[in-house]
Amino acid sequence: MPDDTKISRKEFVKKATLTGVGVSVAPFSIVQAKNNQKVRIGFIGVGLRGTSHVEGLAERPDVEIPALCDIRRDNALQAQKIVEEAGLPSPELYTQGETDYKRMLSRDDLDGVIIATPWLWHVPMAVEAMKTGKYVGLEVPAATTIDGCWDLVKTSEATGMPCMLLENACYFRNILAVLNMVREGVFGEMIHARCGYNHDLVSNNVLMTEGGDFGPGTGAESNWRTRHHINRNGDLYPTHGIGPVAHWMDINRGNCFKTITSTATKSRILHDEIVERGGHNHPKADIEFKQSDLVTSTITTANGESIIVTFSTTLPQVHDQDYRCQGTRGIWQIGNNSIYLKGVNAYDEWEPFDKYQEKYDSILWKKEGENASGESHGGIDYFVRKAFVESIKKNTTPPIDVYDAAAWSSIIPLSEESAAQGGHPVEFPDFTDGKWMTNERIFATR
Incomplete structure (x- = not known):
């Protein structure tokens, strides 16, 4: 500087x-x-x-x-x-x-x-x-x-x-288009959303080596990440999913998370995979993994919406963050990249999202999509890095601030607490000390 x-x-x-x-x-x-x-x-x-x-x-x-x-x-x-x-x-x-x-x-x-x-x-x-x-x-x-x-x-x-959470998923082109539609009332009043992190990190050898090993000296992430699965059981990686949804629902800016209820399945994949890759005599074959293969959480908000969040990094599956945005007048979901709007679409028939993507495309992508095209993760990393740099240059609060970082990340321990209690609802702390009621939007406002 x-x-x-x-x-x-x-x-x-x-x-x-x-x-x-x-x-x-x-x-x-x-x-x-x-x-x-x-x-x-x-x-x-x-x-x-x-x-x-x-x-x-x-x-x-x-x-x-x-x-x-x-x-x-x-x-x-x-x-x-x-x-x-x-x-x-x-x-x-x-x-x-x-x-x-x-x-x-x-x-x-x-x-x-x-x-x-x-x-x-x-x-x-x-x-x-x-x-x-x-x-x-x-x-x-x-x-x-x-x-x-x-x-x-x-x-x-x-x-x-400032402390900016570098959540790149908030900058997906379709996610930003949906955000514009939410803010313009296309879906009516927000009612519900879905999201998650469902990514097979076993088959691609992120959580263990080809020989079924993990821990110090084994790899970039199996070196440390897999050990969380031994002693923890909750949604360990929520922000890729909840970040975009939090913006759709104005969390910390007129709305806030209230409670979370989490349920967890049995744990099978990591143990079975170690045995399959290294045999019953593998030195880690006797480890009991606490982390379940699928955690499902339901979050309620102060404004009366619900959010379903899923987490699974061990089950065989295609990478999917399962985004869905639903309001009083319609719904968009990423699975078939389609939309249904009351009074616009024929009853019970999806419409491809393409024309809405073009109509409500983010100004960020319109102006700098070409610059972002060669960057990692399909260009979204370009935008999250640019936002961080521009915040420093302008001496301003970043668009994903420390209160977002805290609220979104708190899902990890809160989901653990709820799952341990058999799905009992757990309240979110108010990291803003009540300021969520009057805070103005700071993400994608220009």
Whole structure:
């Protein structure tokens, strides 16, 4: 960021924290930024996901990458090479153990940091980054416990530093078109939605190797992700599904989640797959996996809608996030990419969504679809990264803020609690402290 600012961000945060100043004083107006100046971003975690972000941001003319951190030096060296090949100065590497990220965050030449590490590190790293005056771009989920969600919210409020959840699914072209239709009342009043994360991560060897192994030294995600299935049982990865739905229903902006009821099936696939791949004498064949093969949750909202959310990463299936948007005058669903509107379509007959996609297409995709076309995940990563960079440049709240991060991620522990009680309803905390009733929309408003 510019050298001619009236006060450095780090200096402001230090003073604000000491005096108890929070976000209500809009600290972003104090550190003035200009749109034509480059944003300096550091990275914590440059495995598969982090490297993808490095690749995308290294191509942006308004971004510099001064520092990279990873516990695996080979990961850091690979990411460093990507930055150099993009024509940027070689970033400094921080690879001296699990807490070396703190040394990186002590730098004065970072405006923001992207965190793409195993889930249990998200909260401590994001908290430290905000305390040192950095914008945070946090991979999903933001947290895995209620305490972790509160830590993110309270730190952001105390320091005045934003924390953006990097939920790319909110930027799918069809999802944004449906959002425009919801806001224009095409579906009438919102009544119900469906979503989920149903992705076979066993057959593609994400949760275990071809030999049925997992744990340290086995792979990018089987190295850490599979262990969550041993001791947890809930919706472990809700934000890809709930993010778009939360925007359709104005969650945290005139509406909020109220309760969740979750049920969980038996657990079979991981054990059976280990035996099938490695035999009954496989060293992990005796592990009892607590995580069920399918978790189904029903969420209620303050405005009287319901949401069904599903989670399954072990069952054989085609990747599907099962989006459905339903109101008093019609319905859209992703399964057949079709729509039915009362008074428009013949009774009981679906209509292809194509003409609605064209009519209600997002201005984001109209203006920059060509730029996004070559980016990862069909272009949605381009938009989530752009939103993070633009928020820093404009010193403004990101379009997916810390309250969204907390509310969406809290589904993980709350679903665990409900499933453990046989599906008993569990109430959501109000991370906004009542501000959801008057908050204005900030996502896709221009």
